[in-house]
Amino acid sequence: MAIQYTCGDFMLFQEQLKKMRNVDDKIIYALNTSIPTESFKGQLSATEKCKDLYSSLESTYESRNNIIKNCIAITANRVKELKSKKDNDPDDVNVCKDFKSEQRKLRLLQSELSVEDIIKERTMKIFYEKCKVFIN
Template sequence: MYRILYILKYLVIIFSNAVYFQEALKRLRVDDDKIIYQLNEIIPTPSFSGKVNTTEQCKSLYERMMRTYDGREKAIQHCVIKAREEVEHWRKCRLENRDDVEAENMLRKSQHKLRLMQRELDIDKVVKDRSYKIFYERCRNAYTPPHRPVV
């Protein structure tokens, strides 16, 4: 959990470098890749079902997922806003001086960065939908989240 908060805190700082930004998001999505493993850990086999409170385990996992997704989405949204501001800055510089090659290059780089950030939002939505679907399939008998995913 602390690893996630640490990465979220600095995701905004490293957004200027696309490689670091994508690497940070990759680290944040590790839990999504391990969702089946996490569910296998918390949902007992029928012989052990009386010894574990599956409802509480599923609820706890769901709340962790929600906190992670909310934080990740806010960080990416913040980066998208910053990238838009950067595009607008370079667009104004380019309009002021049409012959400024540096402004043209920086405008293209910032537009590319903005598209990357927006693409990451789309990827994040797909990753979340996949995890919600798996969660719901495995925990639906024990816990029904307030916002059920489309399955």
């Protein structure tokens, strides 16, 4: 199920990202339920479970990255439009206010890419600690 996202309201966008990052927040639980204990090793394939989880993580990272980059592009275009309007009419207070607001939102969106890198690094470290013996 794809989560609908919006770039217009940054707080709502962050809330949607938080929901999408749920898999990262629960990585230890996912790994513990994926990797069988000694008594169940014959019934479940830890290698397949780790590969499936890895595939799911990669897909999630790509999706989130694309969503963030799409919002950055949309917001950057909006900043460009507002800058042009501001240059044409520097006394328009509403345009100046909107321009600054969109610039701020653009910086926040760009910082989300760094947050993504940190989350991915943390999650993959945990993943490899648990699955390194099962995957090549």
